[in-house]
Amino acid sequence: xxxxxxxxxxxxxxxTLKLSAYLDVPKLPPLPVNGSDWFKKVSKFNMAGNNExxxxxxxxxxHMIQTWTANAGRREIKTSDKKxxxxxxxxxxxxxxxxxxxAFLNYWRQKGIFGGEKIGAFxxxxxxxxxxxxxxxxxxxxxxxxxxxxxxIENQDIWDIPxxxxxxxxxxxxxxxxxxxxGVALPSQYAVGTWGMKQPMSLSFPTVYSDEAxxxxxxxxxxxxxxxxxxxxxKDLESxxxx
Numbered sequence: 001x002x003x004x005x006x007x008x009x010x011x012x013x014x015x016t017l018k019l020s021a022y023l024d025v026p027k028l029p030p031l032p033v034n035g036s037d038w039f040k041k042v043s044k045f046n047m048a049g050n051n052e053x054x055x056x057x058x059x060x061x062x063h064m065i066q067t068w069t070a071n072a073g074r075r076e077i078k079t080s081d082k083k084x085x086x087x088x089x090x091x092x093x094x095x096x097x098x099x100x101x102x103a104f105l106n107y108w109r110q111k112g113i114f115g116g117e118k119i120g121a122f123x124x125x126x127x128x129x130x131x132x133x134x135x136x137x138x139x140x141x142x143x144x145x146x147x148x149x150x151x152x153i154e155n156q157d158i159w160d161i162p163x164x165x166x167x168x169x170x171x172x173x174x175x176x177x178x179x180x181x182x183g184v185a186l187p188s189q190y191a192v193g194t195w196g197m198k199q200p201m202s203l204s205f206p207t208v209y210s211d212e213a214x215x216x217x218x219x220x221x222x223x224x225x226x227x228x229x230x231x232x233x234x235k236d237l238e239s240x241x242x243x
Contacts, residue, residue, distance in 0.1 A: 006054025006098035007177035127210035
């Protein structure tokens, strides 16, 4: 299968909100015993041009919108390959150069993508902290995750740290930087959407290969009564972010 990569090196900004500052676990309901799987209701992900262009950042965003809308009791929004590619090339000035995740998220929040689709806010997650990944996936309907992929995944059905460890073909970024939309956080494994697939991933994989991750607050994740599939109200989460 032809695939392209296009996540540029992570950029960190001290002004970016952190989930750890918001996530008061003792005050939250316990995580579902069986974890959270938001891909169950999603139809097949499209390639979104990521076999021709390094547009994974925009492709991943389109798959997040698809996941949110499929679960929020409204029409599942599936963005066409052409629309994803056009948005990507508009952001890069027509050059297939890849994109920086943080800059893209700020653009998505301020300007909107695909004709005005905006997000409300986003917070950074420490991908080495399983509790943050589990809660973020459950609360926000998925995670925008940046990965420094190793070549070893080319021969894996489930992405995992190879037996020899993160060296050689298992070295982070030996394949390249990639944006994926995580939508499954089970007690036994995770899964992400990428290259038109729902790709399983071990619990340990992001602790080594993820260099940035974000939870996103968006109305796409809420029904007409502004309640999310995980039972939280938009106004409460929005208020917490404003605080």
